[in-house]
Amino acid sequence: MELTHPRLSGPRTAVVWAALRRELDRHQGQSLTVLDAGGGTGGFAVPLAEAGHRVTVVDASPDALAALTRRAAEAGVADRVRALQGDADALAGYVEPASVDLVLCHSVLDVVDDPAGVVAAVAAALRPGGAASVLVASKAAAVLHRAITGQLAAAAELLADPDGRVAGRDTVRRRYDADSAAALLRAAGLDVVEIHGVRVIADLLPAAVADADPHAVVELELAAAAHPPYRDIAAQLHLFARRP
Numbered sequence: 001m002e003l004t005h006p007r008l009s010g011p012r013t014a015v016v017w018a019a020l021r022r023e024l025d026r027h028q029g030q031s032l033t034v035l036d037a038g039g040g041t042g043g044f045a046v047p048l049a050e051a052g053h054r055v056t057v058v059d060a061s062p063d064a065l066a067a068l069t070r071r072a073a074e075a076g077v078a079d080r081v082r083a084l085q086g087d088a089d090a091l092a093g094y095v096e097p098a099s100v101d102l103v104l105c106h107s108v109l110d111v112v113d114d115p116a117g118v119v120a121a122v123a124a125a126l127r128p129g130g131a132a133s134v135l136v137a138s139k140a141a142a143v144l145h146r147a148i149t150g151q152l153a154a155a156a157e158l159l160a161d162p163d164g165r166v167a168g169r170d171t172v173r174r175r176y177d178a179d180s181a182a183a184l185l186r187a188a189g190l191d192v193v194e195i196h197g198v199r200v201i202a203d204l205l206p207a208a209v210a211d212a213d214p215h216a217v218v219e220l221e222l223a224a225a226a227h228p229p230y231r232d233i234a235a236q237l238h239l240f241a242r243r244p
């Protein structure tokens, strides 16, 4: 499957796929070694394998890995997808250090015990010049979402909490802003090359509006993604980084 396939161009992931495509285009024709840390059921891993890359997914969940394995088989790319149960902060047990061209770490730093340990493992897995695609939840978007849905106490709590979470009833352990996420990556020795907002407007639109012209929504997402303040109120932040 081409990585321009419409299935990959929905407004929720268009900005991430655009960044990945730019990286893959730099290596035109090459089959890259990709590691998806916490890759789950393979929403990114399987299309990358379909595009000819060799993808190792390390995930803590056996159920997610079983779904990934089924999905890879259905797509005819089982030979290019390796599914391994393990911890994202111990990637050295699954891939050679400094061997990977591209590491994905999407929606994982929000939930793990030790985000700095995971980022250190991601950096160590990358070959010099290799790239990391990191997706994290945005604190600002979570505050705004609660506020506009009338959860004012939760919005205030989340705003005041250094980790950007609501005690006892939150789906994630921490949220980030562009500076805190970039600092986490830089502390592991990675160069942060680009920061984009993901789902700047896609989550704000009523479905009827979004469905009426999905192409226009994607175009607006792509246009707004790099620019503060739009970037900074997006539901997620995408950081593209490189190992020097």
Ligand SMILES: C[S@@+](CC[C@H](N)C(=O)[O-])C[C@H]1O[C@@H](n2cnc3c(N)ncnc32)[C@H](O)[C@@H]1O
Pocket (backbone or CB within 6 Å): 037, 038, 039, 040, 041, 043, 044, 058, 059, 060, 061, 064, 086, 087, 088, 089, 105, 106, 107, 108, 111, 112, 113
């Ligand atoms: C929100 S899902 C994201 C899945 C995928 N990266 C995506 O973007 O669709 C988080 C994933 O991280 C995995 N996970 C959580 N903690 C982990 C850990 N310490 N090591 C490896 N995987 C972990 C979960 O099993 C889950 O599949």
